[in-house]
Amino acid sequence: QIRKNGYLIHSHPDNTLDTLRLVETLGGLPTRQVFQMHPKIIMTTTETLLRTKQFLEDHGISEEAAQCCFHIFTLGSDSVNTRLKELSSIPAFNALQTHPRVLRLVHYQQKARARLDYLRDIRRLRLALFQSNCFIDKAFKRRGSNPGPLDLQYAKEGADRTRGRDITGYLSLMLGLPEIEIRQEFHRHPYWCHIPLHLVQDTLHYLLELGYTRDQVWSNVHLLVYPRLTTTAKSITINHTR
Known part of the structure; x- marks a missing residue:
């Protein structure tokens, strides 16, 4: 493994020992195990790893997301923080912050x-x-x-069609329902795969701000494929049951 990763010879042994002592886990896994899977992280300083972990936590990035992209720990902590802030400012990417693979967008x-x-x-x-x-x-x-x-x-x-995995994953997290159940409901709407995720997010937040519960939104989930400007309190009536 050292022959395959010759740069490890240039790593500082004291830094590696400090990391193993002060950083118990990375992405929810033991640091020693992560080092074995991704040796390049050994080159990162202990301070940088600690700061990066804190920035990920501050921005609400889950350990599951970190496990999908351990290479995020090879970047500078300030770069990670800056990129996470920029991610929040881009509507097309903002709705993906809860996606398990979101750190690939950051990396x-x-x-x-x-x-x-x-x-x-x-x-x-x-x-x-x-x-x-x-x-x-x-x-x-x-x-x-x-x-x-x-x-x-x-x-x-001016539109594109995908498989809708981002929408089902996001709504599964927000509504607490299985993705397969959400997909079955949306299949009743022929154009749901054409809807941008950030518009679904915007409409959902709008309905929740109006005081509707998540159960009420789920009972009328097809409203989420429409822009919030057309989804007004006067034009819809949400009931607990269909």
């Missing part, structure tokens, strides 16, 4: 932002996490920079 933020700009240039309104995730270059090229006839049609109309 590859420059590439993700470049892809977001590209999708906007071709008038695509629907942004899913996989479209901005650099780990799936082939899928991005197939659906983005080298689109097929169906993709060209969606681009021309």
Whole structure:
């Protein structure tokens, strides 16, 4: 393993020992185990790891999300904090903060932002996490920079169609329901996969601000595919039962 990761020879042994002593876990796993899985993290200073962990906690990033992208601990703590703040300021990315793979957006933020700009240039309104995730270059090229006839049609109309995993994952967390149950309900609406996640988030928050409960929202969940401007207290009547 040392031969495969020759840079470890340049690591400071005292720093490694301090990290093992002061940083008990990373992403909910023992630090020693994380070092074995991702040796590059050994090069990060103890102080940086502690600060990065604190920044992730401050921004509400779960340990599950950290486990999906341990490479986040190879970045400078200030860079992580800055990128997390920028993530909150971009509507298309803000709704993805609860997604288990959100730290990949943070780790590859420059590439993700470049892809977001590209999708906007071709008038695509629907942004899913996989479209901005650099780990799936082939899928991005197939659906983005080298689109097929169906993709060209969606681009021309200013919309895109995905599998809706971001929407079901977000609503599962917010409403406390299984993703499969949410998907079954949304399948009754033919265009739900065309709706941007940040619009679903905006409408949900609007309904909750009006005083409706999550059970009431779930009973009329198809309202979430409409913009908040058309979802007003006068135009809808939400009941506990259908």
